[in-house]
Amino acid sequence: MVNLILKFVSCCRASDIRISTSEVLDCLTQLQLIDILDEEQFKAVLRSNFAKSRREQSRLDRIYHLFFHEMRQDMGIAERDSLSEHIEDIFDMLQEKAGEDEQLGAILDFISGDPLAYLRELRRIQREFQDSTGNTRFNLGPLASRLQMLINLNTTRGAIAQFLDDNHTHITRENRHNLMAHFNEYLDSAYAMLMNEPRPYEDNLRQVRAYEKRLEKLGEKSFSLLTQKEIEEMREIIELLVRRLKDIMSRRFVSNDRGVLDVKKTLRRAAKYQGVPVEIMFRKRPPRKGKIVTLCDVSSSVWSAARFMLNILYSLQECFTKVKSFIFVSGLTEVSEIFDKYEINQAIAKVLSEADIEYNVPTDYGETFRDFRKSHMDILNKKTTLIIIGDARSNYFSAEDGILEEMREKSRRVIWLNPEPEQTWYTGDSEMYAYKQHCNEVRPCRNLNQLLAFVEELIL
């Protein structure tokens, strides 16, 4: 039993579920307390010890199914006995063929019932980062290794068929059929695993679509359709709303700013009453606020939404400890300084004209994330809310959603605002589907009403 669990654990680890030794120990103790023949109970123990968030559960369920169902769905024992000799032969043959090749070896392990190496290979393929040296960029790296695996799967399948053909004299027709079916089952499930990466269950992701239609005309108009005059109008409205939000904020913190006793002040006051501390003074506690980091896509369509968001965020700056902003097209530039120095509307104009960014290149989210990881990863911590505004249209460059996952792990929350209507999110070169799974929240952000609903939720 211990061995079985340990094997299962290493498979889980190979597919990126973090399991500590203490959790394995807990699991083993707990298994002694329950009826392990009842699968529901057995699975509940593994799930509750190894997958400690909803995000990990789908991955665990997949491996659980693979490990305890697919890998064990052997043929009847008697049948297996009669075939085992041939199976051995086939393994020998494949072993010879595989030689030093890691992928072939992994596939061989997989069809002999040990998925560990194969899971490792899969993970390597999924996690492969593109090194962005040189000027040309492809997304061929990850694609190529995936293709290689596909070829290897087919080679193995072919080799087995060939072997059975060659030996048709001393393997009966029925056995040949059974053997092929036996291996095909494994190869099919290996194939399915390669083609469909597991996605976390989506019920964990907050997907906000509904919002209150507070402002009638201007509030519903899409940002990208605003005329110059309407933009002016918009600013006034935003100013008004920002003031109202600030009021709410300050009211909220008045009741909340009583901290610990301020001995100095209390004693000083006490002097008035001959040393009797009639009035007790407390230290005021600054409201606890989060740090905000924004990444704004400034390719034209998205910028129209991003500018309003920056406008509101910076007007509400005192509600947060710090707001840091980056803009990107392909590669990042920090613009916090411009916003610190200039008045908000000037700053927005300046960002477009002065920031060190190249506008005449196709948007590349992968490059942006790589850039962020290289030089800015340290600004994220558990108090940081990361807001990304963009349409996730990456012009078919590598999506690098793995980096986004790293970013999520470092920060408190990741929120993705998409200025496109939701119907078009998953079309064309949009990587929204890949990015979505690593966000805590995704929401469309096309007009003022949606933006306001978002900001309000953010600070209240």
Place this chain on the structure above:
Amino acid sequence: MEFKSVSDVKNKLEKADYITSKEIATVVFLAEATNKPILVEGPAGVGKTELGKAVARSLNRKMIRLQCYEGLDESKALYEWEYAKQLLYTQMVKEKISDVVTGSGSLSEAVDRIADQEDAFFSERFIQPRPLLQAIVSDDPVVLLIDEVDKSDPEFEAFLLEILSDFQISIPELGTKKAIKIPFVILTSNNYRDMSDALKRRCVHVYIDYPDREIEMRIVSLKTPGIQERLLENIVDAIRDIRKLDLKKKPCISETLDWAQSLMALQIEDLSFEVILATLNVICKYRSDSDKVRDYLEKNHTSGNAAWSISS
């Protein structure tokens, strides 16, 4: 009183008016048997908090509840010195201090003498226990419910760790308080943010989803005795359908119960289109949501293919 087996947990929880799946029962059983906290995740309103209450009822223990929010700190969660009381006592015993000091030869001796009395002011008399300390020092075993732990700050999470793994609290002035009876700890999370690995490692995890049809029907019939089978089925089907819509706040179990109860109070036996419209505000808490449900209903009502039979 404790649980003997998984099915025992299930029965006892059911007796405490909480109907649950085997997976949850298994986790509760294990948590109790191995003294580990449970981390409960799930959408709002599926009965995460209620699980804590039900466990308390079925184990016949007192429940201590700590509601987390942004800015929650030690003084609200663990303990607080009662400064006002301390100051008051200082005033009252002012004369006594001169008694203590009289006869001391030098200033440093006087200070030493006062220092000897220090314990009088940092004793349990002046400590105000907050939920976590209450749970630790309680003579009877309790159920400690730490609600919405995802709303708290990372700092709070950090000092939860000591309590969750060793069931002890360190108070600098008094030393370490160890639990007299180990409490049964339940943490709930709405998944507003991810919890730290350290915290997760110390807990057993369970995800509670919306209940399946059969369980939801049992819950409703348990909480609204005397409800007719047909109405019950219609209600549950309707709610399950509405949940599939894209709403700001999906109706959860408590809304199903409210709805069933209000329909019972109105003595309605058939769930007709008009009745649903009239009672929509029980299910939907936002106007945009009720509009959406109304649209959906109208569409299906006219085309006559609502998934749940609306008898008109």
